[in-house]
Amino acid sequence: MNRRDFIKNSILAASGAVLLSGCTFKSQTPAVSGGVATSKFKNLSISMLGFGAMRLPVDSNGVIDDALNKKMVETAINAGINYFDTAYMYMGGKSEKAMGDALKKYDRNSFNLTTKMPVMMLEKQEDVERIFNEQLERCQTDHFDFYLVHCLNKHNWENTKKYNVIPFLEQKKKEGKIKYLGFSHHDTPELLQEIIDYYDKWEFVQLQINKIDWKACRGEEQYNIARKAKLPIIVMEPLRGSALANLNPAATKILKDYNPDASAASWAFRWLAGLDGIMTMLSGMTKPEHLEDNIKTFKNLKPLSEEEQKVYDKALAAHMKTLAIGCTACRYCECPVGVDIASIFSLYNQYKQDTTGMGKVGFISHYEALRENERADKCIKCGLCKTKCPQQLDIPALLAKVDKEYKALAGA
Numbered sequence: 001m002n003r004r005d006f007i008k009n010s011i012l013a014a015s016g017a018v019l020l021s022g023c024t025f026k027s028q029t030p031a032v033s034g035g036v037a038t039s040k041f042k043n044l045s046i047s048m049l050g051f052g053a054m055r056l057p058v059d060s061n062g063v064i065d066d067a068l069n070k071k072m073v074e075t076a077i078n079a080g081i082n083y084f085d086t087a088y089m090y091m092g093g094k095s096e097k098a099m100g101d102a103l104k105k106y107d108r109n110s111f112n113l114t115t116k117m118p119v120m121m122l123e124k125q126e127d128v129e130r131i132f133n134e135q136l137e138r139c140q141t142d143h144f145d146f147y148l149v150h151c152l153n154k155h156n157w158e159n160t161k162k163y164n165v166i167p168f169l170e171q172k173k174k175e176g177k178i179k180y181l182g183f184s185h186h187d188t189p190e191l192l193q194e195i196i197d198y199y200d201k202w203e204f205v206q207l208q209i210n211k212i213d214w215k216a217c218r219g220e221e222q223y224n225i226a227r228k229a230k231l232p233i234i235v236m237e238p239l240r241g242s243a244l245a246n247l248n249p250a251a252t253k254i255l256k257d258y259n260p261d262a263s264a265a266s267w268a269f270r271w272l273a274g275l276d277g278i279m280t281m282l283s284g285m286t287k288p289e290h291l292e293d294n295i296k297t298f299k300n301l302k303p304l305s306e307e308e309q310k311v312y313d314k315a316l317a318a319h320m321k322t323l324a325i326g327c328t329a330c331r332y333c334e335c336p337v338g339v340d341i342a343s344i345f346s347l348y349n350q351y352k353q354d355t356t357g358m359g360k361v362g363f364i365s366h367y368e369a370l371r372e373n374e375r376a377d378k379c380i381k382c383g384l385c386k387t388k389c390p391q392q393l394d395i396p397a398l399l400a401k402v403d404k405e406y407k408a409l410a411g412a
């Protein structure tokens with residue numbers, strides 16, 4: 001691995017599921033004993049820890065490490081994780097196939113597979129059916145247990161209606177190709193309410209809930225709307241990218257002084273465990289140690305005590321003092337000229353929050369490891385990325401800010 005790739009993979013790691021009965025593969029039944037905590041959804045028992053396939057392990061070339069992914073899926077299944085969440089666009093379109101490959105040896109009734117209709121990519125009516133069929137093929141399955149309309153914001157909701165996505169998915173439910181239908185939401189509480197009111201057969205909703213977004217991004221209001229509508233909640237971004245797993249030194253000290261054995265991520269999950277109505281929490285785990293730490297947390301999942309809540313509040317207040325850019329590294333903002341937005345913002349946050357301990361030297365060296373065409377100064381301010389960012393970040397303005405600061409630090 002060359003230096004540039006090594007650094008880039010480190011950045012991504014820091015930032016940061018399948019075949020049917022009747023198939024020709026030999027199915028395996030999971031051996032679960034003392035597994036992770038579960039919730040009830042209809043007559044199903046769902047693992048509270050969901051395996052998120054938006055971030056999968058990659059090799060030195062940035063390609064999904066299939067062998068490691070299969071190993072991690074096996075560890076997950078043996079720990080009782082039975083909810084696997086992928087999407088058409090995750091990992092540059094490679095996630096669904098990777099999860100299909102990893103899950104196909106297991107009994108299809110022993111896990112739940114979820115994927116999503118990428119309504120942001122629809123350009124004509126035929127795309128809906130074409131994409132759905134492609135997803136079945138990529139995932140090597142004859143049905144999806146949970147299926148979502150993906151990333152609803154104002155624009156994507158218009159596309160959902162324009163291309164008759166809901167009637168199409170209802171038909172797929174009748175055909176047995178989808179068991180449960182819901183959507184993921186990335187906009188205001190007002191739009192969330194409008195979407196819930198539009199269709200009374202939604203069965204669940206996926207929301208971005210974590211301690212940072214609870215107030216900052218009106219997460220609490222969205223949670224309350226879902227609860228009032230009696231929709232089970234799937235939590236996405238429980239660690240806000242990896243921000244809540246990589247706290248700054250001041251915040252880390254507060255948590256470690258209180259409990260030296262608990263990871264920052266475990267505090268974030270235990271904060272969520274105090275909320276009612278959560279079906280599962282999705283975690284994108286790029287390394288086996290992330291998975292192992294999460295399994296440890298979910299095997300004995302306890303909400304934070306009152307005293308722990310106070311400690312956590314204090315730690316996050318210390319962390320927020322240095323938060324620079326609220327990017328979750330979802331990578332929805334693919335840039336046509338190749339600017340590597342997520343890596344740039346991740347580097348900048350690591351520098352500002354001093355999570356690497358390498359200061360400005362580390363920032364300059366990591367930034368210069370990006371290819372020239374991936375750097376912030378190559379942004380032509382077309383604004384396309386802004387329309388795709390679920391966090392509604394003013395990406396071109398933030399890139400200009402990072403570029404200015406880098407040039408000042410590097411004397412460039």
Ligand code: SF4
Binds near residue numbers: 335379380384385
């Ligand atoms: S505004 Fe800049 S970063 Fe965003 S898509 Fe356009 S060129 Fe890329």
Ligand code: SF4
Binds near residue numbers: 326328330333390
């Ligand atoms: S800038 Fe926005 S769209 Fe891009 S990776 Fe960050 S949160 Fe996602």
